[in-house]
Amino acid sequence: MTPRKVxxxxxxxxxxxxxxxxxxxxxxxxxxxxxxxxxxxxLGCSTRNTLQICELSGRVDMPVHPGCxxxxxxxxxxxLFSGSTGLGRLRLPAPSREPAGAHATxxxxxxxxxxxxxxxxxxxxxxxxxTNLGVVFRMxxxxxxxxxxxxxxxxxxxxxxxxxxxxxxxxxxxPHAAHIVFSSGLPITAIGLDASHQAxxxxxxxxxxxxxxxxxxTVIGDLLRFWDRGDVDRFDGPGGPLHxxxxxxxxxxxxxxxxxxxxxxxxxxxxxxxGQTVTDWYGQSGIEPNVDIVTKxxxxxxxxxxxxxxxxxxxxxGQ
Amino acid sequence: xxxxxxxxxxxxGVDDAAALLLALASPELDLRAVTAVAGNVPLDAxxxxxxxxxxxxxxxxxxxxxxxAGPLVRDQVFGRHSGLGAFGPDLLPVTPVSPGPVxxxxxxxxxxxxxxxxxxxxxxxxxxxxTNLALALVLxxxIAKGIERIxxxxxxxxxxxxxxxxxxxxxxxxPHAAATVFGSGVPIDLVPLDTTFQALVTDDHLRxxxxxxxAAGRCFADLFRASDRxxxxxxxxxxxxxxxxxxxxxxxxPDLFSSASAAIGVEYAGRTKGYLFADFHGIxxxxxxxxxxxxxxEEAFLDRLFERLSRLDTxxxxxxxx
Numbered sequence: 001m002t003p004r005k006v007x008x009x010x011x012x013x014x015x016x017x018x019x020x021x022x023x024x025x026x027x028x029x030x031x032x033x034x035x036x037x038x039x040x041x042x043l044g045c046s047t048r049n050t051l052q053i054c055e056l057s058g059r060v061d062m063p064v065h066p067g068c069x070x071x072x073x074x075x076x077x078x079x080l081f082s083g084s085t086g087l088g089r090l091r092l093p094a095p096s097r098e099p100a101g102a103h104a105t106x107x108x109x110x111x112x113x114x115x116x117x118x119x120x121x122x123x124x125x126x127x128x129x130x131t132n133l134g135v136v137f138r139m140x141x142x143x144x145x146x147x148x149x150x151x152x153x154x155x156x157x158x159x160x161x162x163x164x165x166x167x168x169x170x171x172x173x174x175p176h177a178a179h180i181v182f183s184s185g186l187p188i189t190a191i192g193l194d195a196s197h198q199a200x201x202x203x204x205x206x207x208x209x210x211x212x213x214x215x216x217x218t219v220i221g222d223l224l225r226f227w228d229r230g231d232v233d234r235f236d237g238p239g240g241p242l243h244x245x246x247x248x249x250x251x252x253x254x255x256x257x258x259x260x261x262x263x264x265x266x267x268x269x270x271x272x273x274x275g276q277t278v279t280d281w282y283g284q285s286g287i288e289p290n291v292d293i294v295t296k297x298x299x300x301x302x303x304x305x306x307x308x309x310x311x312x313x314x315x316x317x318g319q
Numbered sequence: 320x321x322x323x324x325x326x327x328x329x330x331x332g333v334d335d336a337a338a339l340l341l342a343l344a345s346p347e348l349d350l351r352a353v354t355a356v357a358g359n360v361p362l363d364a365x366x367x368x369x370x371x372x373x374x375x376x377x378x379x380x381x382x383x384x385x386x387x388a389g390p391l392v393r394d395q396v397f398g399r400h401s402g403l404g405a406f407g408p409d410l411l412p413v414t415p416v417s418p419g420p421v422x423x424x425x426x427x428x429x430x431x432x433x434x435x436x437x438x439x440x441x442x443x444x445x446x447x448x449x450t451n452l453a454l455a456l457v458l459x460x461x462i463a464k465g466i467e468r469i470x471x472x473x474x475x476x477x478x479x480x481x482x483x484x485x486x487x488x489x490x491x492x493x494p495h496a497a498a499t500v501f502g503s504g505v506p507i508d509l510v511p512l513d514t515t516f517q518a519l520v521t522d523d524h525l526r527x528x529x530x531x532x533x534a535a536g537r538c539f540a541d542l543f544r545a546s547d548r549x550x551x552x553x554x555x556x557x558x559x560x561x562x563x564x565x566x567x568x569x570x571x572x573p574d575l576f577s578s579a580s581a582a583i584g585v586e587y588a589g590r591t592k593g594y595l596f597a598d599f600h601g602i603x604x605x606x607x608x609x610x611x612x613x614x615x616x617e618e619a620f621l622d623r624l625f626e627r628l629s630r631l632d633t634x635x636x637x638x639x640x641x
Contacts, residue, residue: 069457072495073453103458135424135454135457138454139386140422176495
């Protein structure tokens with residue numbers, strides 16, 4: 001089987017980092033490049049983290065393209081759960097290489113143009129605010145036909161938000177870009193808090209991943225233990241919702257997910273509900289559905305796969 | 320004196336045509352590129368019109384780039400005079416001048432990055448909705464640093480709007496982009512309707528072009544007549560404004576203007592989206608981000624404008640008026 005060609009847009013971020021490691025450990029997908037965006041941490045920091053994660057996996061061949069340094073319209077907000085560097089307590093050696101010269105948006109446009117010219121398509125994976133993709137599809141709305149699907153982490157559909165009662169972080173961080181992407185006509189699978197709150201990194205699951213990771217268990221363990229929200233009241237136990245790796249898991253094992261199609265509108269005018277993904281589950285708007293919303297995740301199977309795929313995929317820093 | 324390097328982002332538009340022709344008729348300005356954006360008319364018509372104007376001025380060599388076909392977020396609106404659409408062949412002959420392969424957003428970004436370390440950084444004249452500029456400014460922080468200033472035609476401060484009561488067309492058409500540009504940190508000179516309404520082009524001015532101008536100036540006179548902007552009830556006298564040309568005139572003849580610093584903010588949500596407010600007196604805690612042109616010497620401006628348009632060195636013999 002030919003590996004599926006994907007571009008990953010991300011803002012690492014601990015869960016982005018795990019998502020990248022999962023992608024690198026999965027021969028079914030061919031990552032053509034990584035584009036980075038301002039989000040959890042500022043662009044320089046998310047770019048550095050991406051380069052470090054590539055190096056950790058021995059993927060110094062992977063093109064890493066820095067993208068937009070700020071949201072389209074609003075002022076930047078930052079993540080709360082990845083620490084000041086974006087990688088928790090994990091300290092990795094400085095990257096041995098510079099990021100690629102081409103801007104993320106140029107790389108995306110060229111890659112999709114090339115796919116169209118070759119009469120193929122590409123899959124986009126988004127783990128951060130949708131700024132880069134919003135710019136691309138506002139500049140070139142015709143590129144939609146070169147994308148078979150956008151699988152994105154973002155939104156809170158039946159769940160309440162995480163950064164505000166109304167909004168999930170990625171939507172809140174750039175609601176205007178999200179509006180552009182959701183209005184673009186792209187086929188979209190959305191993995192929101194409805195999905196990720198079913199996939200908590202419980203201590204048992206983290207322990208199994210660490211055990212499988214062998215000599216690299218400290219790296220994975222450092223990242224995942226930092227991720228523990230310690231919010232038993234909200235999540236019915238310890239652990240944290242491991243959002244972004246679900247994007248990659250969906251590509252690998254769609255059978256582990258259930259989704260429902262609906263029309264999603266991103267609120268971008270209200271102060272109170274900014275970034276809310278207002279979902280028309282029952283066709284009240286009369287507008288065609290635009291998003292496949294993941295409603296159910298087989299979390300045990302997801303964590304088993306994660307443990308298996310992360311095993312042996314990480315190079316010991318400095319060696 | 321070396322010419323001032325400029326880039327014009329535009330959505331022609333008859334008054335855009337006047338601005339482009341004035342820039343091309345002025346040796347003080349070095350027009351490095353023209354970028355086009357949907358605005359007054361849809362992008363296809365904007366591109367056709369821009370090509371025709373460059374051809375009319377005998378300057379098909381000017382790099383010319385197609386940009387965004389619609390605003391960032393809001394529903395698309397077109398200009399009040401969009402009935403004119405693409406300038407018909409009776410007004411301007413069909414031309415093969417068409418945009419190059421580089422997207423307008425990239426062209427703006429490259430022009431800014433290339434001039435960041437130059438003695439004279441690029442000045443951008445923004446004559447349409449600010450979509451292209453906003454996208455360029457979120458790509459890379461160095462882009463803002465490479466722009467000397469942006470001169471924007473937009474805003475209706477004390478004057479009521481033209482397209483809706485609270486806004487001029489450019490701010491109405493993409494208020495989100497306007498918010499991004501005004502918040503970018505790039506120095507901004509603002510040419511609001513309050514100022515452009517002070518200079519009205521009359522039949523006498525157009526007759527002067529008919530009698531004295533080359534083909535380019537005469538074509539412009541026909542274009543201007545075809546989209547009658549006169550509104551005696553509003554302006555109290557005959558004649559119509561030539562908004563975008565005021566932007567270029569400010570670069571050429573600053574002595575004709577008075578200006579004041581202000582903190583400019585843009586409303587981009589709710590019914591009055593596109594409303595642009597100016598705090599001239601520091602009554603808010605908002606930082607000053609623009610110089611607002613408040614008055615123009617009408618007679619001198621129009622006299623100089625039409626003198627330049629009359630003398631526009633065009634390949635007149637190549638322009639056949641069918």
